[in-house]
Amino acid sequence: MADNQNTEDLMKHCYENLIVIDVGANLTNKKYSRDLDSVMQRAKDAGVQKIMVPGTSVKSSKEALRLSRIYPDIIYSTAGIHPHDSKSIVEEPETWFDFEAIAQAPECVAIGPCGLDYQRDFSEPDVQKEIFEKQLRLACSLNKPVLIHERSAQDDVLEILKKYPNISHVVIRGFMGTTEEALKYLDMGYHISLTGYLCKDKSDTGVRKLLEDGTLPLDKLLVETDSPFMYPNTRASKLPQHVKTGITERSLLYLHRYCTFQRNEPCSLPAIxxxxxxxxxxxxxxxxxxxxxxxxxxFGLSQ
Incomplete structure (x- = not known):
């Protein structure tokens, strides 16, 4: 855990520069295989202090852990079996033991993203539920927070999570739902992370309304880029003018010089x-x- 003095020092520093923490950048993605050092340097220069790299399978969880050791105290990993990948554990049950070993590493600060995704049928719902619960039990035994991926499955996700009241913290990753759905999560005491999706959100009941109405308390909010995905298109026609003018030239410089729809980077986080x-x-x-x-x-990130 970061001790109080270190935390206070970092917080003071935040007043001098816009210093942010990206709680989700998929830096194990092959789009970064050639220039990860440059990506990391740009993130640092932009003010991104720390980056959490999620694992979404046994393989990528292992790779995320490897990156946390190459960039100590900057990158932290998570160990997750994404709902889409659930069937791989059922098909190769022995890989679960590898996964448990990865999850136990001190650099691995959370379990997930795990959860349910009913929008696509890469894994059967029953298989998704089985592997979701397996990860929740692991999170309880390790006393680590859980990152939740949920698409069109809120009722089932909430029903399962209620069976595990001992989980230290729950974070709903990259929330893209309605204000009503957000309130159900907030009522449970969960945290919500947001991405550049708010540039895409055109609904009257979604993420933007959540922020404008003050429905999402600041102490329940986390931010992530979900790089290389979720490029924040600050030129989107539906983005209100006062929001566009609220983005500093410095943040726009990093965003437009280094990020594209094909490959977003952590240096876009200040703009978000x-x-x-x-x-x-x-x-x-x-x-x-x-x-x-x-x-x-x-997440107990050390400073």
Missing amino acids: VEMIASFMKKTPDEVALATAFTALKL
């Missing part, structure tokens, strides 16, 4: 934070400070 701040009618410093503090506290 500034957009969230505009929607919430708060300063970027407030959002950066609160989300960084929450990430440090929740």
